[in-house]
């Protein structure tokens with residue numbers, strides 16, 4: 649679920665009064681998502697998404713996230729556009745939480761990604777990288793290589809609940825990645841969470857990117873590596889070379905990778921696999937039993953990590 653905070657019709661109508669977005673006709677909580685509370689609103693003017701930012705989002709980051717969506721939309725990327733309030737800002741308060749409204753994006757995320765979805769996602773991420781140029785606010789990636797060891801330290805004592813051998817394997821992965829993490833690759837604004845559930849399609853036609861709440865400044869090729877992990881493995885754990893090829897071709901149609909970026913893909917994909925393993929591990933161990941959030945399997949990302957550790961070059965991903 650992702651409705652951590654309930655809102656009443658009266659407080660919602662009062663909140664809507666701060667916008668030029670019509671009168672409320674109906675609303676409902678959206679079950680999907682894990683970070684924030686989301687509601688679908690219908691008003692006399694159309695449909696909108698209302699997000700109440702929950703405790704995992706630092707309010708100081710909200711101008712970056714909202715400003716980024718505005719910047720990307722202005723530069724031609726299909727993504728939610730934050731609504732401007734009567735006071736000229738994008739952020740309000742509802743039920744004691746920072747809250748914003750964005751435009752509703754038509755489409756659905758693909759439950760069974762195809763090769764075409766992978767190609768279109770490659771293109772969309774490259775388009776986002778280009779559209780992000782010139783965005784003036786910056787946000788450090790707290791979940792890049794320097795953030796992984798502190799995250800591991802929080803879970804290490806209980807990792808045996810999942811697999812005791814990880815006590816040795818993860819520290820040696822961390823040491824390898826810290827010593828070999830690339831430097832000086834082309835950088836810019838990345839999505840950092842472009843998983844299938846954040847990429848909308850109408851059939852196999854890309855309709856928009858959502859959920860920019862992990863977006864940050866980092867190597868552009870790291871975003872490509874995140875997508876290879878999220879889109880190109882099958883349920884049985886095997887890497888689908890045709891999907892990898894399509895995703896990379898799609899990306900390069902819009903923004904060609906440099907030689908250095910291509911050479912770095914294996915280590916970036918390995919690091920990205922560790923990043924999602926660590927956040928999932930933390931959530932797996934810390935989410936109380938009975939919580940309504942669907943926990944994501946950390947072991948899926950451990951298997952991906954092990955795959956990348958044996959990759960020789962980006963050719964193994966279809967480049």
Ligand SMILES: Nc1ncnc2c1ncn2[C@@H]1O[C@H](COP(=O)(O)OP(=O)(O)O)[C@@H](O)[C@H]1O
Pocket residue numbers: 650678680681682683684685686697728750751752753754845846858859860861
């Ligand atoms: N602009 C939008 N247009 C249409 N649906 C949206 C939009 N934003 C969010 N949603 C819906 O809300 C769900 C959760 O949103 P998401 O931003 O992924 O939440 P979280 O940040 O909590 O993970 C999405 O899967 C989608 O169904």
Ligand SMILES: N[C@@H](CCOP(=O)(O)O)C(=O)O
Pocket residue numbers: 681682683841843845846859924927928944
């Ligand atoms: N994509 C991450 C979790 C973040 O979830 P989202 O609902 O905010 O996209 C993962 O799979 O571990």
